[in-house]
Amino acid sequence: xxxxxxxxxxxxxxxxxxFVLIFNYFLFRIMPGDPLAMIMRNPRASxxxxxxxxxxxxxxxxxxxxFLIYLQNLFQGDFGLSFIYKKDVLEVIWDKILPxxxxxxxxxxxxILIGVLLGVIAAWKRGTKxxxxxxxxxxxxxxxxxxxxxxxxxxxxxxxxxLFPTSGMLTPGxxxxxxxxxxxxxxxxxxxPVLTLSLVLIGEYxxxxxxxxxxxxxxxxxxxxxxxxxxxxxxxKKHAVPNAMLPMITIIAINLGLTIGGAIQxxxxxxxxxxxxxxxxxxNGRDYPLLQGIFLLITISVILANLIADITYSYLDPRxxx
Amino acid sequence: xxxxxxxxxxxxxxxxWKSFRSSSMGMIGAVILIFFIVISIFGPLFFPFNPLEFGxxxxxxxxxxxxxxxxxxxxxxxxxxxxLAGGRxxxxxxxxxxxxxxxxxxAIGVVSGFIGSKTDMILMRLTDxxxxxxxxxxVLVLAAILGTSIWNIILVIGLTSWAGTARVVRSQTxxxxxxxxxxxxxSIGADDTTIIIRHILPNVFPLVFANTxxxxxxxxxxxxxxxxxxxxxxxxSSWGMMLHYAFQSxxxxxxxxxxFLPPGxxxxxxxxxxxxxxxAFDEMMNPKLKRR
Numbered sequence: 001x002x003x004x005x006x007x008x009x010x011x012x013x014x015x016x017x018x019f020v021l022i023f024n025y026f027l028f029r030i031m032p033g034d035p036l037a038m039i040m041r042n043p044r045a046s047x048x049x050x051x052x053x054x055x056x057x058x059x060x061x062x063x064x065x066x067f068l069i070y071l072q073n074l075f076q077g078d079f080g081l082s083f084i085y086k087k088d089v090l091e092v093i094w095d096k097i098l099p100x101x102x103x104x105x106x107x108x109x110x111x112i113l114i115g116v117l118l119g120v121i122a123a124w125k126r127g128t129k130x131x132x133x134x135x136x137x138x139x140x141x142x143x144x145x146x147x148x149x150x151x152x153x154x155x156x157x158x159x160x161x162x163l164f165p166t167s168g169m170l171t172p173g174x175x176x177x178x179x180x181x182x183x184x185x186x187x188x189x190x191x192x193p194v195l196t197l198s199l200v201l202i203g204e205y206x207x208x209x210x211x212x213x214x215x216x217x218x219x220x221x222x223x224x225x226x227x228x229x230x231x232x233x234x235x236x237k238k239h240a241v242p243n244a245m246l247p248m249i250t251i252i253a254i255n256l257g258l259t260i261g262g263a264i265q266x267x268x269x270x271x272x273x274x275x276x277x278x279x280x281x282x283x284n285g286r287d288y289p290l291l292q293g294i295f296l297l298i299t300i301s302v303i304l305a306n307l308i309a310d311i312t313y314s315y316l317d318p319r320x321x322x
Numbered sequence: 323x324x325x326x327x328x329x330x331x332x333x334x335x336x337x338x339w340k341s342f343r344s345s346s347m348g349m350i351g352a353v354i355l356i357f358f359i360v361i362s363i364f365g366p367l368f369f370p371f372n373p374l375e376f377g378x379x380x381x382x383x384x385x386x387x388x389x390x391x392x393x394x395x396x397x398x399x400x401x402x403x404x405x406l407a408g409g410r411x412x413x414x415x416x417x418x419x420x421x422x423x424x425x426x427x428x429a430i431g432v433v434s435g436f437i438g439s440k441t442d443m444i445l446m447r448l449t450d451x452x453x454x455x456x457x458x459x460x461v462l463v464l465a466a467i468l469g470t471s472i473w474n475i476i477l478v479i480g481l482t483s484w485a486g487t488a489r490v491v492r493s494q495t496x497x498x499x500x501x502x503x504x505x506x507x508x509s510i511g512a513d514d515t516t517i518i519i520r521h522i523l524p525n526v527f528p529l530v531f532a533n534t535x536x537x538x539x540x541x542x543x544x545x546x547x548x549x550x551x552x553x554x555x556x557x558x559s560s561w562g563m564m565l566h567y568a569f570q571s572x573x574x575x576x577x578x579x580x581x582f583l584p585p586g587x588x589x590x591x592x593x594x595x596x597x598x599x600x601x602a603f604d605e606m607m608n609p610k611l612k613r614r
Binding site for chain 1: 447450451454455456457458460464467539543546547551552553565568575577589590593594598601
């Protein structure tokens with residue numbers, strides 16, 4: 001039965017990805033007038049890039065042929081030439097993946113650890129001062145534009161106190177004496193972007209953890225454990241938290257979309273050389289081939305992450321049936 | 323008949339007000355929101371300066387002082403006037419985008435839940451599709467393609483944020499559909515349209531309402547983010563555009579705190595007000611939460 005469920009989920013995800021491909025096809029062709037008019041008007045687009053885009057669009061062919069050409073190119077990893085970088089889109093994107101994964105990954109780990117802890121404390125001490133503080137903190141960071149938080153942190157810690165660099169991944173032009181020296185420099189550059197992104201996520205995770213834990217605490221089996229005479233600490237650690245942790249798997253996957261939104265802002269503010277910063281550049285240079293490539297990469301990753309979360313969840317929670 | 327109905331309505335509003343007043347979060351949210359609504363409506367009448375007018379070359383990046391209450395920006399525009407004008411844009415975007423989103427979400431949810439079968443399947447796949455797509459990248463790409471005007475921004479936010487509402491409305495409709503009172507109404511000859519408009523919609527509305535307020539918060543935040551990232555309407559002053567100019571001109575590095583702090587604080591306060599209100603309503607109307 002479980003296999004059937006997994007199979008169904010995989011098929012659904014494939015269907016969604018197919019929707020994304022169709023959606024993307026129309027999205028980048030609904031520009032007013034001639035689909036290429038907009039691209040040609042871009043002063044950054046070289047003659048070569050326009051020629052290449054024409055070829056990729058399959059201009060002059062029937063509409064269904066255009067769609068097939070589009071699919072064929074995608075499967076061959078051919079997204080066209082970036083107007084700004086004058087290089088293959090996939091090649092441009094490839095270099096930017098690792099910096100984003102490092103930054104977002106660290107921020108996620110930090111946010112999950114602190115967010116879960118904060119949520120557990122808030123739920124357990126419901127209605128006390130600690131709960132009110134945790135709740136207000138979560139709601140305030142939730143209401144804050146991520147980029148603005150970044151600007152504030154820069155002006156306090158970089159400009160004001162001079163503790164961390166304002167931008168980039170490594171100090172430009174600096175020659176490093178050793179690998180350790182380079183790691184130290186990189187770490188200093190990482191602190192503020194990671195801090196900004198995790199602060200935004202902590203609130204989200206803390207709120208979710210608090211709510212699920214409150215739900216779990218009202219379940220009948222919690223009353224049963226209490227009746228058996230175990231002390232509160234034991235009940236919380238062994239029975240309540242593990243059960244409340246389960247939905248977090250789904251939340252983390254669903255939140256990946258939100259995290260990427262945050263990463264775009266954080267990378268823009270800190271000039272972090274990742275996918276988010278690249279998307280900002282593509283948006284402002286109206287670099288449509290590049291924009292399309294990044295959009296597809298991000299959406300498909302999010303869909304796959306959700307699929308993995310669904311499957312993991314179904315194995316961890318025996319209540320999920322096909 | 324009518325007086326009984328009015329009496330009941332009055333009582334419902336009274337109970338609502340009573341439980342709303344007991345929620346401190348809801349009250350704080352309401353007070354902040356009313357404050358911003360009032361200054362957005364009447365503030366522009368008292369503009370000390372035209373918000374879009376550039377100042378004299380010597381009057382650029384002035385710190386707060388006598389002539390300019392909150393100083394001037396990198397082009398000499400008065401920050402305080404821009405702040406007042408920006409509130410209008412933020413609230414307008416938030417409310418109009420929410421109306422679009424609420425309408426779509428409710429319509430799709432009710433139709434999906436009420437008709438069921440194939441229609442339900444197709445509409446729910448569409449809903450899943452919009453739920454799983456990463457929102458900000460989607461909005462950014464749409465805004466970049468459609469072009470940057472305030473109306474496009476409203477449209478883009480409204481068209482992409484209805485999926486959550488549709489889900490909530492659908493499940494509520496499904497459970498309402500099976501209740502005996504619907505069957506009774508149907509047996510006395512009411513058609514589907516009447517049942518949906520007169521009996522389903524009034525019953526799903528409270529849930530939609532709580533959900534919608536949270537969407538307004540997200541919509542305002544998105545307008546700010548879009549404008550900041552360079553996709554805003556340059557012909558209007560909004561808090562997001564102010565932050566955009568602040569970042570572009572390096573206000574943080576030059577220590578021009580009066581440039582980047584006030585618009586950000588306003589965004590946080592308004593979004594927080596909507597979030598607080600949303601939580602208060604959710605707490606009041608979600609039966610599952612009452613149990614705790």
